[in-house]
Amino acid sequence: MSDLFQDDPTPAPASTPDDQAPLAERLRPRALDEVIGQEHLTGPEGAIGRMVAAGKLSSMVLWGPPGTGKTSIARLLAASVGMRYEAVSAVFSGVADLKKAFEAARKMKDASGQRTLLFVDEIHRFNRAQQDGFLPFVESGVVTLVGATTENPSFELNAALLSRAQVLILHRLDAAALARLLEKAEELEGPLPLTAEAREALVASADGDGRFLLNQAETLYAAKITAPLGPGELGQFLQRRVAVYDKDREGHYNLISALHKAVRGSDPQAALYYLARMLVAGEEPLFLARRLVRMAVEDIGMADPAALTQCVAAKETYQFLGSPEGELALAQACIYLATAPKSNAAYKAYKAASRSARETGSLMPPMNIVNAPTKLMKEVGYGAGYTYDHDAEDGFSGDNYWPDEMTPQTFYEPVERGFEREVRKRLDYWQRLREERS
Incomplete structure (x- = not known):
């Protein structure tokens, strides 16, 4: 089996972590009720809690920010319902690796009846064709797919794949959840060398990422600091987590x-x-x-x-x-x-005028306002009867400017806010003149 896969009928959480493993790995939950911050999914009334209680999993996509427990939940799900666990990273795997995983799952099902939970980390990194490759194996029950992604599945995953999997949303870890993670770290490693204010600053610096928080705590433990650090000293010693922000995501x-x-x-x-x-x-x-x-x-x-x-x-x-x-x-x-005062009257007016322009096609403007650059055009009536508004009383002629086949429309309706209140007065004034002169 490729090194890209983790194939173990007894999932890793059931074993004792290596003492030399990173702190985040040693503190991985060993049961679903130990997962912090995702109780809306793992609790008795949550989607995952209900599936585990029923002893049957459906395929799912775990969507949430980094460091919120997606991988831990997937590993624990397999152990909770007695399924074989296999993991694939979409960053490192290709079609050949997936075929090996599907074939191994099929053999296990045929030989012992044990089904396979296939965990696909960063599933959004697979292209559309690769995602389509999952469909027959999910539909036939060869694997139960559990994908993990930090990206919006509705943008990144095929509709066909989404129709066969529940999308479960993991929350960014709040301050209380992060504080509980630190308490677990201290139960294992001892008190952190921080004042109460610095402890709050450390939690805030993690920006909802539990893995980042534990890595920061591990750095503090490794430094063998004797006197507690305050917020300022902590800021010099550690870096804040860079905010999650992809410019095209x-x-x-x-x-x-x-x-x-x-x-x-x-x-x-x-x-x-x-x-x-x-x-x-x-x-x-x-x-x-x-x-x-x-x-x-x-x-x-x-x-x-x-x-x-x-x-x-x-x-x-x-x-x-x-x-x-x-x-x-x-x-x-x-x-x-x-x-500023708000109005979308111009925005709405342009949209309405655009609809009308598409519907009316190539209607000719009235002859009195069309261009008449040549003698022939003047002779056939182009521009005839045009009234120059500056010469009219009040600088307003009240002429008709709409195509003869069209009833005059009202697209722009100023609101009674800001400068448009004055515009409304002008339009009402001109309408009165128009009616008087017609």
């Missing part, structure tokens, strides 16, 4: 969606927080500048036309100053947008 879209909705919801505090989250994580500032411009025209529009000017100026300021000074201009634009 779900985290990116979640945060930009949150920023946009906070601006639309007129919450400048939350909007600044999400803007800073993205900048701190390394987002391209000009991407954020483009999105701020979009917010200005979609959610503020004519309620405050200066919002667009602010955003374009912020983009130019960033290009002029660069980072980090130019990022302040983006923050100013973000605050301006969040505190």
Whole structure:
């Protein structure tokens, strides 16, 4: 069997970890009720708890951030229902390795009736064709598939595979769960050399990743520190976990969606927080500048036309100053947008006008307003009867500008907020003149 596989009828959690193994490995839970932070799945009323109680597993995809227990749960599931456990890493494995795993599972089922739980770590890294290769073996019961992924399965996994597996969501470990992990470490290794404040800072630095937290604790133990460290000393000794943020993945879209909705919801505090989250994580500032411009025209529009000017100026300021000074201009634009009066009237008007344009095709504008650059065109009536509005009373002719085959439409409806309140007055005034002169 390839070294890429872990094939053991008695899963690893049942054995005693090597004393020289990393702390995170030595503290792996040895029963499902020892898994910390995922009780919504492993508890008696959870999806996994119910399956184990029934003694029958269905294929599943475990979706959650790094360090939340996906691998531990998969190994413990096999032991809980007496299944053979085999693991494959999608990072290192190919089609040939999968074929070996399926063949071994088939032989075991035929020889002893024992079924195989096939754990596929980083399952999203398999391409579409490789994912399709699982289907016949899952459908025939040769393997029960348990995949693990940090990426959104709806984006990364085939619909056919998803239809045959439950997606179970693991939560980011909260402060209480991380604190329990530290307590387990201290039961094994002794008290950590930290003040109470430094202990809280250590938990916060893990950003929900239990494995990272235990690795940090192991570093502290290895340093043989005698006097307890305070938060400042701990910060110099250890590094914070880098926030999970892939610029082309779900985290990116979640945060930009949150920023946009906070601006639309007129919450400048939350909007600044999400803007800073993205900048701190390394987002391209000009991407954020483009999105701020979009917010200005979609959610503020004519309620405050200066919002667009602010955003374009912020983009130019960033290009002029660069980072980090130019990022302040983006923050100013973000605050301006969040505190501006809101209107999507222009956005809705353009969408409605676009629908009408598609539906009406190539209707000719009325002859009085079409271009008449040649003598022939003037002779056949192009431009005839056009009224120059500046020469009309009040600078308004009230002429019809719609195609003869079309009833005049109303696309733009200003709201009673900000500058659009004044626009509404103008439109109402012109409509009164139009009705009087018709």
